[in-house]
Amino acid sequence: xxxxxxxxxxxxxxxxxxxxxxxxxxxxxxxxxxxxxxxxxxxxxxxxxxxxxxxxxxxxxxxxxxxxxxxxxxxxxxxxxxxxxxxxxxxxxxxxxxxxxxxxxxxxxx
Amino acid sequence: xxxxxxxxxxxxxxxxxxxxxxxxxxxxxxxxxxxxxxxxxxxxxxxxxxxxxxxxxxxxxxxxxxxxxxxxxxxxxxxxxxxxxxxxxxxxxxxxxxxxxxxxxxxxxxxxx
Numbered sequence: 001x002x003x004x005x006x007x008x009x010x011x012x013x014x015x016x017x018x019x020x021x022x023x024x025x026x027x028x029x030x031x032x033x034x035x036x037x038x039x040x041x042x043x044x045x046x047x048x049x050x051x052x053x054x055x056x057x058x059x060x061x062x063x064x065x066x067x068x069x070x071x072x073x074x075x076x077x078x079x080x081x082x083x084x085x086x087x088x089x090x091x092x093x094x095x096x097x098x099x100x101x102x103x104x105x106x107x108x109x110x
Numbered sequence: 111x112x113x114x115x116x117x118x119x120x121x122x123x124x125x126x127x128x129x130x131x132x133x134x135x136x137x138x139x140x141x142x143x144x145x146x147x148x149x150x151x152x153x154x155x156x157x158x159x160x161x162x163x164x165x166x167x168x169x170x171x172x173x174x175x176x177x178x179x180x181x182x183x184x185x186x187x188x189x190x191x192x193x194x195x196x197x198x199x200x201x202x203x204x205x206x207x208x209x210x211x212x213x214x215x216x217x218x219x220x221x222x223x
Contacts, residue, residue: 004152034211042114042200042214043153050209088152096141096160097168098212100152 002027006089006101014109017079021104023089024071033065033072036088038103043088046074079108113137114215116201122221129188131218133201135181140206142184143168144176146197147217153200159184191222 004025013019025033032050036043047056049065049072056063060079065072076083086103093099113136123129133142143158145168155168157176165176173195175187188195198219202212 032209036214041216045211045213048209048211090153096158096166098143098155099169100145100154102150102152 002091002093002097002099004089004091004099004101006087006104008104009102010105010107012107012109013079015080017108018075018077019079019106021074021076021087021089021106022071023073023101025089025091025099026070027091027093027099029094030067031092031094034090034092034098035063035072035074036090038086038088039084046087076106079106081108081110084108114201114203114213116199116215116218118218119216120219122223123191124223125192126190129191129220129222131186131199131201131220133184133186133215135184135203137203137205138181139203140181141204141210141212142178143202143204143212144174144184144186145200145202146170146195147200148197156186156199193222196220196222 007022034048035046047063052067060077063074086105088103089101115134117132144156145153147153154170159165159178177185198217200217201215204210204212
């Protein structure tokens, strides 16, 4: 059965720390892996990864995919309180099915 | 922000009643999706649509039906609501073609007593 597993489930850090969030998957007919940030309402899109080894960056956030080992990481450097959120990993298959992990709840303390 | 409006935003109803949730988009995107989000399960796909009158089942489709008579509207219906369908429901849209991410609406919080 297709599944997406995120770790850790929750994480508490202080401003300025660097964090690494993990996502492993077992999905048939893999098409892409996506990261979303969810604060109070809608998940907002961060990255889409389709190829191994190519890092995507946006400001202090970056992500990379390893299709051989079936995982991805999301890094956040110099964390700020505004980074506090649930970070969701999702894997999309070629049949349009998308499976989400349970999410990592990140809390950044001042 | 993607032009997605979900209605209602909150609803409380009783077991056995029919419920319809609406997703309206102004982006003219081909694909539309319904998810539910529950603690410990993340987001799970209920149904999706790849065009007007074209729909397919997702991971947790039992107890739900959908309809799409216009590009901009995607309806999710619970024919006879049960307490297990208490959840937050999200609509998402995406453009046609590969490498197009889904963008989400703000959700509908549905409570079934």
